[in-house]
Amino acid sequence: SIAHKVHLDATVSFMESEGTLTLPVGEHSTLYLSGRGSYLNLLYGNLLEIDEMKLRYGLQDYNLTFVQQAGAHDKIRLSLYHGQDRMNLLQEDFADENKLNWQNTAAALHWQHHSSRFILQQNATFSRYRNTLDMGISSVSLNLSSGITQAGYAARLEWTRGNLQWNGGVEYNYYHFRPMQFEVSGSFIENETPKFLEDAHEANAYLQADISIRPSWSVLGGLRLSSYHSHGRSFISPDPRITLNYHPSSSHTLSVHYGLYHQYLHQMSVSNGGLPVDYWTSSSPSVCPQQAHSIALGYYFRSQKGMMEISAEVYYKKLSHQHEYSGSILDFFTQVYHIENNMIHGKGYNYGLNLMLKKNRGKLSGWVSYAIGSSRRRFPELSPTEWFNSTFDRLHDLSVVANYRFNRHWSLGGDFVYASGTPYTKAKSVYVINNNIVSEYGKYNGANLPSTHRMDIALTYRFSPRGHREQSLNLSIYNLYARRNVLFSYLGFQEENFGYKHVYSLCRMLPSIGYTLKF
Template sequence: MLDSVVVSARRHTAALKQTMPGSYNWNMQQLDFLPKIMGNADPVHYAQMLPGIQTNSEYRSGINIDGCDNSHNAVTLSGVPVYNVGHLLGFFSIFNGPHFKSMNIRRAATNGAYPNRIGGTLDMVPFQNKADSVEGEFSVGLISSQGTMRLPLGKRTSATVSLRGSYINMLYGKWLKTDNTQVSYTFGDANVSVVHELGEHDGLLADFYCGIDNAKFDESHYQANVKATWGNTMGAIHWLHNDSEWNTHNTLYVSAYRNRFSLQMEEAQGRMPSKITDLGFSSASRWHQLSFGGNAVAHIIKPQTIQADNYYSDITSIPHTQKAIEASVYADWRQPLTASLAVNGGARLTLWHIDNNNFKSVDPSITLQYDNNQGLKMSAGWFMRHQYMFQTGFSDAGLPTEFWMSTDAKNSPQYCSGVSAGASIDLGRRMWRVSADVFYRRMYNQIEYSGSLLDCLNSSYDLNNYLLHGNGKNIGFNLMIQKCAGDITGWISYTYTRARRTFNEDGNNTTYPANHERPHELNTVVAWSPGSHWTIGATLVYASGTPFTAPVSASILNGNVIANYGKHNANRLGGYGRLDLSVNYKWKSRHIKEQGLNLSIYNATAHRNDLFYRIRTKKDGSFALRPITFMVDVLPSVSYYCKF
């Protein structure tokens, strides 16, 4: 007989966990341990700090995984796709961190359940358990304020409501200016999730999201005014069943994205709206070692429409609305080989129908996984995936000037074949983790937009005349050292990536770096809790500059600068570097769980990063090519937060 037993363990305070090499699970409730930039610890911002996921500069939104384009990824909210997930020109995402339980990231297809995307996946998972009491949190900062509240609505029902709004122009209006371009910007979004328990093993989850961005740009150089309004709306109902033998998740949803972009110049004005709406049903089930499911989606896509007047002639280019049907089924079988080794094999069958054209694909995948349950994990796999939607446009620099379009008779489905291998090991009583992986992908039927903004105002404008078709190749290596427990947590990661594209232009095949390629990236994230009241965080980024196409000559036509460009992506911006610092001071009171103040400094070293180049007209009539940097060198912010 024992008088007493004491069990002790080391608390893992790291927000980030690796389920397998290349797959990450992030606990959103532990984002408070990470630096808050301008009062926000944004999920997508920190996803860009992971190995294999590219660091973005200030005027670029989205994520690039393993050298793939942003449009190659599936970004979802509880499995429901959402489009263009950036706020504030890519500075924040549309995901309000406190509203969600976790963020799951997978960099490559490891099973048949993986969607029809040739890149990675990022899924935000809301709370699926019922709240027993009223709880919530809110924060008030200099740029935006946000609040989240969880409310019980009876014995079996509860709701989580989150709101966020910005007032940037009120306090930062006079600083929102870059190279004589005055910027006016606001954004806001709302999330509602309702959980209802049907029984011991069954539940219903209803999700709703709505967000909007409004931006205005006064371009003095081009004598132009640009206005853009864009946003997402999503609604879904989920039925979940979980027991010891059978799990299923069925979803009925609608997801819509709309973009209204307009341009007014001295002798021309134009509008370029686009939108996409998905109505779908998906089902995923697991029974012992077998997983299977499918989805059926109706896509209603309106590619970029050009409407212009007061130019040489009036232009009305109205492509027909694309209506496509996507149907997929999949099956996966996990077969244990030993106590530590297992193989997972699967296949995904897809039918895509549009305008009396049918496209079919069979995408297999196989993954070998090793886990000795003592800290060592290894995996290796091969996969193939088809993707039936494209995103393109004349610029991806923060504004939603890119639009979606479907596979059709003129644009074959893009597809990818890839291999990856990786390993991770826990050291020092699981206090440290070291992981590394390699990847290689070949991509086919890629497209790229070769036109410019002024081409859209051409009376003979035809979208297909500005699309280049070609192939791509991505190769890379990643290494990460992570501190998982203790007063100091975080990681340092290095990524090497080469992303090359080969397109046929004027009858010649030309190979050049992808627009987002950064060969070398170094990311460091550190969170330190020296006591019960203080949390100090820092992030350090250094990355190679992205490619750009330099002009070789320029002229003025009707008051507008017309440039002739040299070899595509033959030049590269200078290296990108940034240090962000954050300090939290928190305290508790009788009726409040926690409250505190956050002070953050964005780009604390005032490093001037070249974001892109533009042509500037001098007073003597000559031209100069000059780099454009962020609006301000250093961006400090203070915010107050409260949890109850």
Template sequence: MLCLLLLCLGSAAFGQRHTVSGYVRDAQTGENLIGAAVFDTRSGQGTTTNSYGFYSLSFSSADSAFIVASYIGYQRVSHAVKLTGDVQHDYLLRASTSLATVEVVAAKEEKIQETTRMSTVSVPIEQLKAVPALLGEVDVIKTLQLLPGVQSGTEGASGMYVRGGGPDQNLILMDGAPVYNGTHLFGFFSVFNADALNHIELVKGGFPARYGGRLSSVLDISMKEGNMKEFHGEGSIGLIASKLTLEGPIKKDTASFIISARRTYLDALARPFMDKEKGVVGYFFHDFNAKLNYRITSKDRLYLSGYTGLDKFHSRLESTYSYGSEEGYRDEKAGLDWGNNMLSLRWNRILNNRLFLNTTATYSRYQFDISIHNESGNTYNGEQTHRTNTSLLYLSNIRDFSLKTDFDYLPNPNHYIRFGTQATQHQFRPGAVQYTDEVGDDALSDLNIGSKKTALESAVYMEDDVRLTDKLKVNAGLRLNSFFVDGESYLSLEPRVAARYLLNGQLALKASYAKTSQFIHLLTNSGIGLPTDLWVPATKIVQPQRASQVAIGAAQTLLGGQYEVSVEGYYKTMKGIIEYKEGADFTSTTSSNWETKVAAGKGWAYGAEFFLQKKVGNTSGWVGYTLSWADRQFAELNYGEKFPYRYDRRHDISVVLFHKLPRNWNFSSTWVYGTGNAVTLSESRYAIGNYGMVDNYSSRNDYRMRAYHRLDLGFSKTKEKRWGQVVNTISVYNAYSRQNPFYMYYGRGRDSNKNTYRQVALFPIIPSFSKSFKF
């Protein structure tokens, strides 16, 4: 009914209006270009392409138009159009080889002062690959951590803490499917293979109504669609991992594919240095992306994409002893596996030249398993006298099935209307434990299935990006969410609005407000990204999370567009956030009473962000600075007093530089500085009889670790070959070997016999080398 109403309103507005619509694509690969600018030089009207490269421009009185299509890193294409009727025209853009302008992170096809949205960043893939990387492994999340308002959790970690929020408050989408754990290697690398990605967008505030279900941010990632024209490949070989991507047409200009695989070989590298008699430890991760793209007709397109990834850690210790006629053995094995599986099926159709439909069905599953097995025994004079066999298996997962339908409707150049609906079935299993104990001939077995829950989450939304005057532009929307679990229902009506007022051609004032809700929680035991974190739903006892955020700011281009500068201030309130009570952890949540192990509270986050970037010339880069506060309060923790969030960070600075050198050499560097993380430390210790030492703690997170700062450097040289291209890269992580604190413990000092708090640093200076190639 909403669709019919909009069509009627739009039809009444057009009269004899004519429309030019179509797609903007890469001429060499057929890849859709997301966010490309389409502009009529005669009327001054313009728009940008949607997530599938579709655009639509309508004209009322003009009899002709001169339309220019442009995209960063591509040559502009122009086309004269006679408006005797509706016109469908696709623009094919070729990558520029002589373009002097180099777009850096936060590139927007609309100038920063022209777009309505604020707190939104689009990250070019080539820019991402140029940032110096830990151990040479390019990482999407670590690049995002260099932006204002985005913080890393701990040294080297790939977690995201956006504007005072936790990692569970980030909605991470890959081709529309949610990613519940986005990290490998215990949090030090993300699951996203940059070679398989087409577009990355991060939203920190002023959320459009089409996004929902999280409080702090949206990370929307699109995979490449596969080359429609010819077969190509690329890959890289690094110190700890290698990857390979292949793409090409199944049927030229009709169907294409892309597959991408990555695997670390830490286990193989470590194996020669291990003493099997003392024990064996192994770890590896792998991930695999695949996508099929089928152009059914000029108006219909079908996509099928999937991802699977696995981390596997295992250890084994075997020992034997012999004492006279008695012999004994011990075999200890442990394993930790976790991974994501996702599948996304999309169908989009141009219903008419002003209305675009996209329907998406997704499946997402995240699971981790912990296994421990201990066996021991002994014999006397060759006869077994004792045998013990103990095993423990712990597993937990979350699984989603989702169906979503979205419409993009462009009745005229002053309106860009989006509306749609979504339904998701969640299945939670916070934990299941199987325990077996055999002593001699006696056996004990116990299975605790845990509290499996099913919940239904649904939403309907509508938003309009409307130009009210030449100076005032507004994005207004409304989202209605519902959540049903165990006979309980929750509703949330969420208004969203963002506005831009243009003071002159170069400076704009902006403001936004967004109300958000989140019906799932993450029970976390630590801040270092361990996969034992548990996803659980809101219940009758545990309420949903809710937040409101307001932001104001200013944006301007300088020196003819060479520089962009933006300043934003924000204030966010949160309620319904949860943490474990004192002494509780994931091993105590395997029964249906996990709700009694957590405390619910509220939080505040506020601050200011400054961003300056240079976009042209041989030297480019950006400077970002964040001044922020983040606090929490729980009635059952810290005596009910407010305390700093663990990742409350007063000052956060990032400086990123890229420079093009002669003879195909390139230089890149990053320098980051951040106030030390908040920690809880004991103020004194005392003995109580035979019970040992007892710690006396003050307020939670009342102390600070040392400040964090680090310099990374990168040099790369590109060599052209007859068959393609080779890029050799040398990078140095932590170039001046700053001993940044990872955690602190109480122990004996180095230079005295007195006990004191000591810090553990994780990464010294780490050089690395990688070789990438394209063919």
């Protein structure tokens, strides 16, 4: 939106600081500057020393948005973003050091033209994502790196004719991949992947119509035609979608949806111990696009004054051409290793139930969401008949967020989250043969990390406003009951034995005081 006054919204606390500065630039333009950074280890470094391991984590991100009202019917928006996360885990006794680094840069230029007959939107986008892991175990070091760069253009047109609401558009994206590459060096091994890059082109065109059949019935139907070209091969996929909505009253909606979807980019997880190291790769002559037939039945309720919202959805997805990485980080230490040889292909299905209850007004506000679901896969390379849990399977996922306002000065808020543990393939034994590390695994995705849960609370005092200035103090406690949640597991030394070690998240109670200023 276009602002006409300078505005600052900033918060400073023991763990991180963030702020947004709004600057009017002339009568029809506004510049928004925002940033966030954490300095958790300055005050809580000793609390993050777990099992003789020093955990260091930090993040920072920056945003710049420029909005221009170019006439009565046109608006232009330019957005820039850069963010970086770093994590360092050091165990000095065994010279064991592990570093994770994520970087993301994005830019977008958006133009919207609004007239009495139609709305036209155009977007030009660019993004670059990088992910690196450095591991050191005694005299051996491992480096994993991957990345993906995207540049694209999209145009969307919306218009209404009679009882039909239409929208259609075209999209084009160029992708530049750097799939997972590794380098291993040590006293008994030198190994690395050959350096290679991938390029791909994706183009889409779609048309969709929202038809009011009767006052209580409507149909939303459309067709998307996609084309993808990579490695000298082209894929063309028509994806039909249809949704039938029934409105017995203004507060209730029932819907039935069917859609066919194709996915040309594939996210692969390298670590079978829950380590957050993923990479992106492209469809190719040997890797077919993923396909999903999706069916969903939904219900939505919103009270007349918008105080309460209830939603429920049950879904089923039949999946074809599914791909996962079946190896382990230990496999990188063999001299005959090739990453493409550890991709497995098969089919699968997902099903589940999503529930949400939301209260928007009153002294007590907040929401509760719960999801129960299953994600199963079958890969002939592992077993022609046996089904396995997907790497991204999560049986239970619960979130509770609440805020109670006692009066105009005091309020108490909190949240509770619970999630089932991530599946992974656990190594049963590890040994060295002819200077090569060889690992023997159990059932594929047959083990799970422990379930995670955590509660946070915050007490806020708002000072009486003075002019256009608002101030508040916030006392918060992260992880109220000091739950030790497992972030991921990896293979390493523990009590002179080589085996799985848990790395815990910020597993102790962390109090913080924050000050917020708005003017």
